[in-house]
Amino acid sequence: MERVSSRRTISSPVGALTLLASDAGLQAVLWEHDRSGRVPLPCVIKDEDHPVLTAAEAQLREYFAGERRTFDLLLDFQGTDFQRSVWHALLGIPFGETRSYGAIAQALGRPGASRAVGAANGRNPISIIAPCHRVIGKSGNLTGFAGGIEAKIWLLSMEQGQPLLL
Template sequence: MPLVHKPMASPVGELTLVGSDAGLVAVLWEDDRPGRVPLGLLEDGSDHPVLADTEAQLREYFAGTRKVFDLPLDFRGTDFQKTVWHALREIPFGETRSYAQIALAIGRPTASRAVGAANGRNPISIITPCHRVIGTSGSLTGFAGGLEAKAWLLWLEAGQPLLL
């Protein structure tokens, strides 16, 4: 079956949810860089159950009532990217990690830059929390949804304002 998509309004802008029969494939940003997440042709998926479940769980997250997502995920990337994306899912709600900490967690302590590149290509934003990865100094670094969206998501999770 081809990939399906559905738009979703959110507090951080319009998101595009992309799914397959195997699970959620992507959560894309309104101004996502073309080609950041290669997907091919997409069909309307307004009534697709994976996308409906994703939208419902994201609404609960944005309302502050969900801290853990329970969705089937259909990651599409290299083995290294998938390893990084799985490590991102281990970052607890309301906490952050540096690129160096993720590199150490996956057993590749010298791969901070490669971790950063994989993080930047994370197709399942928010649900696979690449927004929880910050610079070693604690600074907010690049994010496909923009630094304001990253700060807002971290604020939602931590309950405290962050400086850009």
């Protein structure tokens, strides 16, 4: 069966974001300069109105305005079982807080899987909403981010009440 998604691009303080949705939920929040192939895309992508896209755009706008700390959207994660477990773990990181790759691996009952958690985190298709920007290195260092380190810094600063200009 052919996977079909609807698409909408929105502006945000961290650049243009492309939202993809299926009837099952939000599939992706992609960055303006996202690396090709980082997120497997559906076979067919159409530009059209879709209620999931409308809800995602509204909630992202509220988030960027400082009016929303959690998202209430159906999510349609496409990945391996392990990747989906990591992405669901991201949803549990509270607004304004961070976790290390090792802490996520430990929470998943896989204490030796820090690197695998990092790889899955790097392929998170639903950036910001599944907050991969809240994942940092063991030493507290900010590590790679699909939207760029500047966007990661901005998102974390905004969540901690210290918004920066990009």
